[in-house]
Amino acid sequence: MSVWRVVLVKELRDGLRDRRSLLSLLLFPLIGPLLVSVMLTQVVTRASSQHELTVPVAGRERAPGLVRHLEREGFRVVAAPADPMSAVREREADLVVLVDESYEERFRKGKPARLTIVVDAAREDAQIGTRRVRAALEGYGATVGALRLLAHGVNNELGHPLRVEELDLSTPEQRAAPFLGLVPLFVLLAAFMGGMYTATDATAGERERGSLEPLLLTPASRRDLVIGKWLAAVVFATTTVLLTLGCTVAALAQVPLERLGMAATLGAGDIARVALAIVPVTLVTCGLELFIASFARSFKEAQTYLSVVIFLPTLPALVFALEPMRMKAWMPFVPVLGQQALVAEIIRGEPTQPWSYVVLAAVCALGGVATVIGTSRLFSREGTVVGR
Numbered sequence: 001m002s003v004w005r006v007v008l009v010k011e012l013r014d015g016l017r018d019r020r021s022l023l024s025l026l027l028f029p030l031i032g033p034l035l036v037s038v039m040l041t042q043v044v045t046r047a048s049s050q051h052e053l054t055v056p057v058a059g060r061e062r063a064p065g066l067v068r069h070l071e072r073e074g075f076r077v078v079a080a081p082a083d084p085m086s087a088v089r090e091r092e093a094d095l096v097v098l099v100d101e102s103y104e105e106r107f108r109k110g111k112p113a114r115l116t117i118v119v120d121a122a123r124e125d126a127q128i129g130t131r132r133v134r135a136a137l138e139g140y141g142a143t144v145g146a147l148r149l150l151a152h153g154v155n156n157e158l159g160h161p162l163r164v165e166e167l168d169l170s171t172p173e174q175r176a177a178p179f180l181g182l183v184p185l186f187v188l189l190a191a192f193m194g195g196m197y198t199a200t201d202a203t204a205g206e207r208e209r210g211s212l213e214p215l216l217l218t219p220a221s222r223r224d225l226v227i228g229k230w231l232a233a234v235v236f237a238t239t240t241v242l243l244t245l246g247c248t249v250a251a252l253a254q255v256p257l258e259r260l261g262m263a264a265t266l267g268a269g270d271i272a273r274v275a276l277a278i279v280p281v282t283l284v285t286c287g288l289e290l291f292i293a294s295f296a297r298s299f300k301e302a303q304t305y306l307s308v309v310i311f312l313p314t315l316p317a318l319v320f321a322l323e324p325m326r327m328k329a330w331m332p333f334v335p336v337l338g339q340q341a342l343v344a345e346i347i348r349g350e351p352t353q354p355w356s357y358v359v360l361a362a363v364c365a366l367g368g369v370a371t372v373i374g375t376s377r378l379f380s381r382e383g384t385v386v387g388r
Contacts, residue, residue: 003224004228007225008228008231011202014201037251040252053076053129054075055070055076057070057079062099063104065144066140069136073136080098081093084096094125094130097117098117183248183347187274188336190237190244191279191281192285192289192309193310194239194240198232203296204294204297204301222376222379226376230286230375233286234282237282238279245278273352277360278343281336283365284335284367287368287369288309290371291375292306313336316341328341
């Protein structure tokens with residue numbers, strides 16, 4: 001066996017004995033998908049519950065026609081609390097509709113009747129229901145206005161010169177994409193987290209234990225030693241990515257997106273494409289972690305340095321969250337950003353270009369080789385060996 005293979009087996013054995021490595025290998029793939037599943041389920045449950053919105057109406061006996069219209073629209077009309085302002089302020093009700101005392105008289109005379117919607121604009125969870133109620137009330141007003149014009153012999157279409165219709169071309173997968181924006185982030189975080197403890201223990205950990213200097217005194221070259229440590233970290237990171245991806249797919253299957261007319265159906269081919277896009281990034285992430293951890297004098301110091309590196313995949317995720325972007329020709333040349341754009345296309349059910357996978361893999365491989373060369377040179381310096 002060549003030297004780097006011996007080092008690889010040694011680091012894998014040490015990693016499997018280390019509880020921290022095993023926790024990063026097993027715990028993160030479970031926590032990330034579980035958080036995604038719980039968050040999406042809460043969002044879907046809250047959104048679907050708006051279809052059965054309860055609307056407290058104060059003075060509903062003065063507007064029977066309005067009450068019947070709201071009930072036809074799927075609302076459940078109930079009596080308003082004694083103090084509507086306090087009820088909304090104390091979050092006992094999302095909103096309250098107040099029917100003015102002069103509503104019946106002005107409505108009978110064909111004059112604008114007054115309605116008041118009591119809301120708390122600072123409550124994000126009540127905004128969807130408020131918009132639905134407002135749209136229903138405006139729809140009732142438009143219907144009554146059209147009937148009044150017809151009663152006076154006026155064609156109500158004269159006041160509506162345009163008829164605007166909306167043709168939705170999105171697929172259920174594309175509509176679900178905004179809800180699944182965290183999926184690429186968690187899978188990419190697995191690529192960073194999976195090999196972090198192995199890379200840290202193989203450099204700063206060995207220096208802290210005093211075993212790095214005897215290791216470098218062996219006839220093995222610095223390059224072979226670094227390659228073996230790097231590949232061991234890549235193995236752990238790849239395993240974490242695949243476990244996270246599998247757990248994420250299983251978690252998404254439990255989210256009832258179909259209630260909102262959405263779907264997150266990732267077939268075997270889609271899962272393979274996601275893995276093909278994400279796995280190569282472990283080459284550069286593990287190499288980068290190995291390089292950075294070589295500067296640390298202790299395991300804790302290396303963890304401090306690498307905790308900053310973990311924020312790298314969150315930056316493109318924030319960009320995509322604020323302004324969704326399509327895959328562009330230059331993105332595959334940027335690791336992490338290219339992976340997130342490519343996985344987003346796969347989740348949306350859109351076709352992907354084969355050259356994107358090739359470019360991403362090549363760029364990540366070159367980045368990994370560059371970090372390995374840099375780490376090998378660090379291991380040739382006396383200050384790196386003794387921790388100065």
